[in-house]
Amino acid sequence: MKINNKLLSEILSRTEGDFAPFYIYDSEKIRENCRVFYQIPYKNKAVHFATMANINHEFLKIVKTEKINVFVNSLLHMKAVQDAGFNGSEIVFTSSGQNKETMIKIHKAGAQINLDSPNQLAQWQKLFPNEKVGIRCNIGDKVEPYSTRAGFFIGSQSRLGFTIDEMKNIQDKHIIKGLHLYAGTDIFDTNYFLSCYNELIDLSLLFPNIEYLNFGGGFGVSEDGETNFDVKSYGIKVSELMNKASELHKKDLKLILEPGRIIGGIAGYFATSVSDIKDRENQILAGLNASTTQFSRPLLYPETANHPALVIRNGAILDKKDTKVTTIFGSSTYSRDIFCKDRHLPELKIGDIVVFGNGGSYSASSYTEFLGFQKPEEFFI
Numbered sequence: 001m002k003i004n005n006k007l008l009s010e011i012l013s014r015t016e017g018d019f020a021p022f023y024i025y026d027s028e029k030i031r032e033n034c035r036v037f038y039q040i041p042y043k044n045k046a047v048h049f050a051t052m053a054n055i056n057h058e059f060l061k062i063v064k065t066e067k068i069n070v071f072v073n074s075l076l077h078m079k080a081v082q083d084a085g086f087n088g089s090e091i092v093f094t095s096s097g098q099n100k101e102t103m104i105k106i107h108k109a110g111a112q113i114n115l116d117s118p119n120q121l122a123q124w125q126k127l128f129p130n131e132k133v134g135i136r137c138n139i140g141d142k143v144e145p146y147s148t149r150a151g152f153f154i155g156s157q158s159r160l161g162f163t164i165d166e167m168k169n170i171q172d173k174h175i176i177k178g179l180h181l182y183a184g185t186d187i188f189d190t191n192y193f194l195s196c197y198n199e200l201i202d203l204s205l206l207f208p209n210i211e212y213l214n215f216g217g218g219f220g221v222s223e224d225g226e227t228n229f230d231v232k233s234y235g236i237k238v239s240e241l242m243n244k245a246s247e248l249h250k251k252d253l254k255l256i257l258e259p260g261r262i263i264g265g266i267a268g269y270f271a272t273s274v275s276d277i278k279d280r281e282n283q284i285l286a287g288l289n290a291s292t293t294q295f296s297r298p299l300l301y302p303e304t305a306n307h308p309a310l311v312i313r314n315g316a317i318l319d320k321k322d323t324k325v326t327t328i329f330g331s332s333t334y335s336r337d338i339f340c341k342d343r344h345l346p347e348l349k350i351g352d353i354v355v356f357g358n359g360g361s362y363s364a365s366s367y368t369e370f371l372g373f374q375k376p377e378e379f380f381i
């Protein structure tokens with residue numbers, strides 16, 4: 001796991017004595033991750049950071065200064081992005097099951113909305129007759145859907161979006177101004193993305209007034225944080241595809257992307273300390289002064305979330321030469337309050353600092369009050 005010296009010394013300066021667990025972010029890394037998206041060659045584009053990955057005010061401000069917009073899926077997150085200075089078309093709102101009041105609020109904010117079903121569209125048309133709108137599309141089993149970390153986002157097993165028949169049956173096709181697709185999360189296969197996008201482009205020909213194609217997010221980050229999806233080569237390919245789509249529609253279509261995880265994933269760390277050791281027969285059980293309710297990916301995805309960890313003692317990172325099989329647990333009675341299982345780590349002692357990496361996305365934002373632990377502070381360096 002990599003951590004630069006600046007961040008390391010910040011962690012050390014904040015971890016003297018008893019300290020509450022906290023997040024720390026490398027702001028420059030967040031900026032770099034924004035820039036590779038902004039540099040995608042296709043000109044008519046907007047990149048909207050998916051705020052469910054991180055809704056921190058300062059994080060949003062960083063993203064904004066890098067000319068990245070936002071995508072939200074709830075009114076609370078819409079308020080948070082407005083507070084950070086995003087307005088109107090800088091906000092994409094894609095969700096499911098929006099009620100009338102939600103639609104009115106999104107409309108009033110001037111955000112771009114993508115509706116999830118024929119009934120949502122009917123509701124919209126009642127509220128705002130003839131006003132153009134986007135829809136979320138389920139391209140069905142036209143490509144073989146990948147089951148990604150959180151399940152299926154397209155195909156017959158996904159609950160989301162208009163089915164192909166539902167798209168074909170839309171009466172007022174002229175009011176559809178954009179199509180939205182989210183192929184799944186944590187994907188590394190550019191060809192899979194492109195196959196899905198091609199199907200969306202085919203479907204877009206059903207609608208004469210298309211202005212944008214929103215291809216969503218889903219760009220992978222490996223669990224150990226060592227490998228990031230190659231945005232540069234993806235950018236070249238997606239630009240070629242958009243040129244082709246624009247030619248088909250005989251107009252300059254807008255490309256919208258909604259990267260989430262990849263923007264902050266490896267830029268964030270969660271720092272905590274060891275508060276208990278149980279020496280068991282085949283392994284060490286180490287307790288932290290923190291709970292997975294404060295660092296929630298291991299709680300939400302116990303089978304797959306596997307954050308890298310480094311151990312600091314007396315101001316120095318311990319090397320991993322002499323390791324013990326270790327399970328790290330949280331300071332609650334909940335049986336699933338487990339940060340990691342059967343990990344080869346240096347033999348931990350009470351007072352050691354443990355820093356988990358790849359913690360900048362879906363970690364602070366999924367904090368839950370369940371079990372009664374405080375929301376950790378977040379620092380940006």
Ligand SMILES: Cc1ncc(COP(=O)(O)O)c(C=O)c1O
Pocket residue numbers: 050052053071094182184185186216217218219258259260261262
């Ligand atoms: C519609 C939509 N767009 C974008 C994202 C961000 O996805 P990721 O973090 O995988 O890039 C999500 C995440 O669930 C989503 O639902």
